[in-house]
Amino acid sequence: MDLDIVEKQDVSCTDVFKCFFNLNNIDLIVFKHLCEKGSMRSEELEEATGKNQSTIFRSLQKLVSCRMVNKEKNTIERGGYFYIYSAVDCDLLQKRMKDCLDNWYGQMSTAIDEMDPNAYSIGDLEKH
Numbered sequence: 001m002d003l004d005i006v007e008k009q010d011v012s013c014t015d016v017f018k019c020f021f022n023l024n025n026i027d028l029i030v031f032k033h034l035c036e037k038g039s040m041r042s043e044e045l046e047e048a049t050g051k052n053q054s055t056i057f058r059s060l061q062k063l064v065s066c067r068m069v070n071k072e073k074n075t076i077e078r079g080g081y082f083y084i085y086s087a088v089d090c091d092l093l094q095k096r097m098k099d100c101l102d103n104w105y106g107q108m109s110t111a112i113d114e115m116d117p118n119a120y121s122i123g124d125l126e127k128h
Helices: 003-007 013-021 025-037 042-049 053-065 090-113 122-127
Strands: 069-075 081-087
Touching: 013 025, 013 090, 025 042, 025 053, 025 081, 042 053, 042 081, 053 069, 053 081
Parallel strands: none
Antiparallel strands: 069 081
16 A cells, blocks of 8 residues: 555545555556446557557556456457456545445554564664
8 A cells, every 4th residue: 555645635536546566557547447438348448548558458457456357258259258348436446445444444443453673683673
């Protein structure tokens, strides 16, 4: 999680996505296309964004692993298959993000409450 956001006066939606999911601008462009156009194949995203296949694939992998995008396998009658990608429902994504934030806040709050500066040595810190 990128904590540079903590020091910003005005936090945008883009800032939140970048902080929560470690996304870059290309990932956000791909996500925005899926939100606006609905379901798309990777080839359609390549055409819409002007980005190459490997760049689109990396962004889609990241977005799927972050659970921001769904990936659905479709079988071709004559053999083979292709994937369709679609953005997760906004309400569900907001709930997941709020749950994640609540969980993170709880963990950090507990860690701060239990903080003991004498619990570690300089040697322990140098190992990491």
